[in-house]
Amino acid sequence: MLVYKASYPAEPMSQSKSRLRRLFFGPSHSLLPLVLLGCVIGVAAGLVMASFLTLLNMTLGWLNGASLEDFESLPPLWRLGLPVFGSLLLIGLYRVTPVSAQSVGLPHVLERLQFGQGRLPAANIAFQFVGALIALGSGQSIGREGPAVHLGSGVASLFGQYAGRPPSQLRLLIGCGTAAAISAAFTTPLAGVLFAMEVVLMEYSLLGFAPIIAAAITASAFTEVLLGPHPVLEPVQLALAGYSDIPGLLFTGIWVGLVAVLFHHLVRLFLRFPIQSKGPRLLLAGIITGVLALVAPQILGSGYDTINTTLVQPMPWLPLLLLLLAKLIATAAAIGLGVPGGQIAPNLMLGVCAGGVAGAVVPGASEPGLYALLGMAAMMGAVLHAPLAALATVLELSLSAEAMFPAMVVVLSANLVCQHGFRLPSLLLTLLEARGQVLQTHPVCTALAQRYLSELACFQFAGVDADTGEVPAGVLRQKPQWVVVWLTGQPYLVNGPRFKEMYLTWRQQPDGVSLSQTLAPLLADRHRLIELAEDATLLAAIKTLQLEETAGFLLPVGRQGLGLVTRAQLVGMLTTEGHVY
Template sequence: MSQPKRRLRQLFTGPSRSLLPLVMMGCVIGVVAGLVMASFIALLNLVLGWLNGATLEDFESLSWGWRLGLPVLGSVLLILLYRITPTSAQTVGLAYVLERLQFGRGRLPLANTLFQFAAALISLASGHSVGREGPAIQMGAGVASLLGQYTHRPPSQLRLLIGCGTAAAISAAFNTPLAGVLFAMEVVLMEYSILGFAPIIASAITASAFTSSLVGTHSILTPTRLSLAHYGDIPSLLLTGILLGLVAVLFHTLVRLFLRLPLESRAARLLLAGVITGCLALLVPQILGSGYDTINATLSAQLPWLLLLLILAAKLIATAAAIGLGVPGGQIAPMLMLGVCAGGMVGAWVPGGSEPGLYALLGMAAMMGAMLHAPLAAIATVLELSLSAEAMFPAMTVVLTANLVCQHGFRQPSLLLTLLKQQGRLLQTHPLRAALAQRYLSELASFRFVEIDLTADHNLAAILAQPLPWLVIRQAEQCYLLKRDVLEQAYQQQDPEQAVTLAELLAPLLNANRQLQELTEDTSLLAGFKILQKEDIRGFLIPVGRQGMGLVTRRRLAKMLTSDESMY
């Protein structure tokens, strides 16, 4: 292999912790995620075009038979898809990505990503009340995870690359790179990292540019310039935030009700979701699909408030049923539609000189921020959709108020945490515990030790001649950690005329205070600290991929917490 090729390979596969390899990986992820999303969008538009014509989301033009039967047909197809898919590949969605980040070291299997691609196409094309952003995030994160695993990235860098995949997918699907970056850091990674911004931004802008070059300008929501008429409308903004917070609480309650329905069969739950959606669509066909045409019409103040109220009520039930009963799809697009309908109604009611479309736009952001606890991503969405910095002040006012009502007034958790809790997974939300749960012992592992099995013969002089500082001694089922200097000192104190075996020399040195715990798999720093609280041990032996067993000492863990060393 030539020298330039060797250097290029080392740049992507080596253990370098510099920023440049991560930025370059972010760009690669942006291109691959953009290609995947362009394929997904093209296939989805092909099916929607066949159903609805040039206006892809025009489910309202379907006959009553199609309105009723299409979601049920989609449920039947999903049931068949689940039947032919291995159980291990059936868990998908944004909540699954978060679960893999905290409990699965950021490893997203290819099978789950492929299943999400097919299941999302069926759900969205059949009019279920779900969105495309959840599947987009799963696919983008899956692509990033696979590339990270192929290049042997450590878990901390792997989760950063998943953030890149998330931002790339949102940017490619909605042409909103800023919202994609903030969503990745606020909702998925749940932290803001100076090092993380550069690769995530690189991934978002690469995906947006690459997707646009393939499918052209594809903004789903029509950009609209809206701004506050005057500061006398602030009371109306506060009222909008309060009402949107209450709508978010109601929606969360409905989702929990459907989650708790005593139906064990997945087929029964999917069929029930299809029947509920189909029956509601007979009266209110606007609830079918993601509803972007309805969102655009509301933003331009084309719909009366009474129709918005009817759509809001039906969409609340249909979306809660889809999410609670397990239809594979995203939650954000339905949230945006719920918010835009509620905000549009408020805009028609409250006094003031601001346009009703402004309240619809603010309601959309408030609903997203309150349900996902992602105020910055919601505000960024307003900024990119309104094309006006003047919308920032009212957006911050309404989003903050809605978050206070939902999160602190009624103590509602993020919808994603509710979905994970239903699956028996509790994510760490305390900042310190969350940080420790997202990093792994393998990232601190050292391989500078000699392993000695006392059941075999060893040359003591050869062991002491090695420059490695640590000795890992196996005796029966126990492991012990010893500094090479300690063994060397004990050897020098022996009578040179008296021959002793290695086992005899080590016997007085192998006490309980020098024990190691051997783990069968890598585990988080949080789990490691919990073990150290219970056990008086010197550290851990852990498997580290192809590198074999690695050593993590108690002192190394303490140094990690007290030094400025980066884990990336």
């Protein structure tokens, strides 16, 4: 059997359509197709986010009026009952949804990136859309960023799967979807780009920047056309009064870092709460939030109205401290007990409260609102291990480069406390570990776990069944570099010219000598190929090569059919420069 493979089957279509198809669906690794895909994903993610925000704002407007997030104006009974009612709706949603579709949010996206080849199921995307609307509309102490990332990444993954993109490019497209969703939801394209590369992809690459930037700016522009200006956080003009306030900045960073450590441990406490059933856990989260809202109604929802108010007119330190404690418990309960929402907005509010407390007690000439702004960035950076995205948030909110120096001081201090002082991982990794999934964090292992054999596969080889002795004429005429010989169902890798030489020798042998006997010197164990039922990461392949003496792998590669990856090809990729896109 001859298995020469073209990259994609030719189709009868006009020349212009053929070019368009090759541009979007072909195997080209050039930058332009990826940038164009980023723009398409930006439009698609912007459309999804515009639909989500419109429905959410309709719900919040019906409850709170034009201010949307003004849960404080609700009567006490509503503040108590609304989160509980939301939990009951979520329980019903979980009961009618298959378990396989219930994994959502940023942890789900990271899990599918490392363990699922970047393929995000459509059912989980739909569940996230509905679940987030219920949770956010009922005032649960969560954010819209996690759902936004899941929705944007899901749209990008589905489009990439339809386009037949390899896993590494699915990763890049998911980064495009992440940046597009954050940019569309919050009109912060720079923060969206850095968040996608720092938190989701966990790497920076020159090839990755261009399509991700294209997706972010396209989504931001397209969503603004659909919804008009919709800033979630209002820009503020804040700057450091003088370098004499640096001790106050260091104190603020250490203080916010300690708050991040406390928050992390509270989330772990609720993750380990001795109730396993999903329904009671969700109900408990609603009850905790509702009870705390009787005392501190500002904890309901994402809290953007409170953030904007505190940045402009900081509250006294004692009410801020009480609000901080209530928000800590409510958010840790919501995240730890499984409410389908995001972690960023609550962390921003926690950081604003913690920074506001520091600004009210430390001496110095800088405005207390500056410390609230810096606390917001430090909390986000420390909890999610995303200092650059946090700094970009400060830059886009303060509209002043003068705020970057104090922001760097506070963000660095908080990260050192959380990561090196208490050695806490990112909250996202903690949430994944609670599911029994441990992500690779070593840089080399992470890079290998994010690339797949299918990206190296070649298809220009021939196949021969040695048991029957039938060799297609094309094998001898076209002179392939490699011939895969099947003997008793086991594939072996043979050099093409060497196979031809042995085959011609066999033809001259007397009758009774089988082809398999002639080829026996070429079919040693070291020439054996491993057949894979599905694609595998480079990390898994290298571990296999360490344990087994094999010449390489045969694996299915989508529409292209059976692909070949040799040991020499894999080693060459690891020891030469270049990208695997």
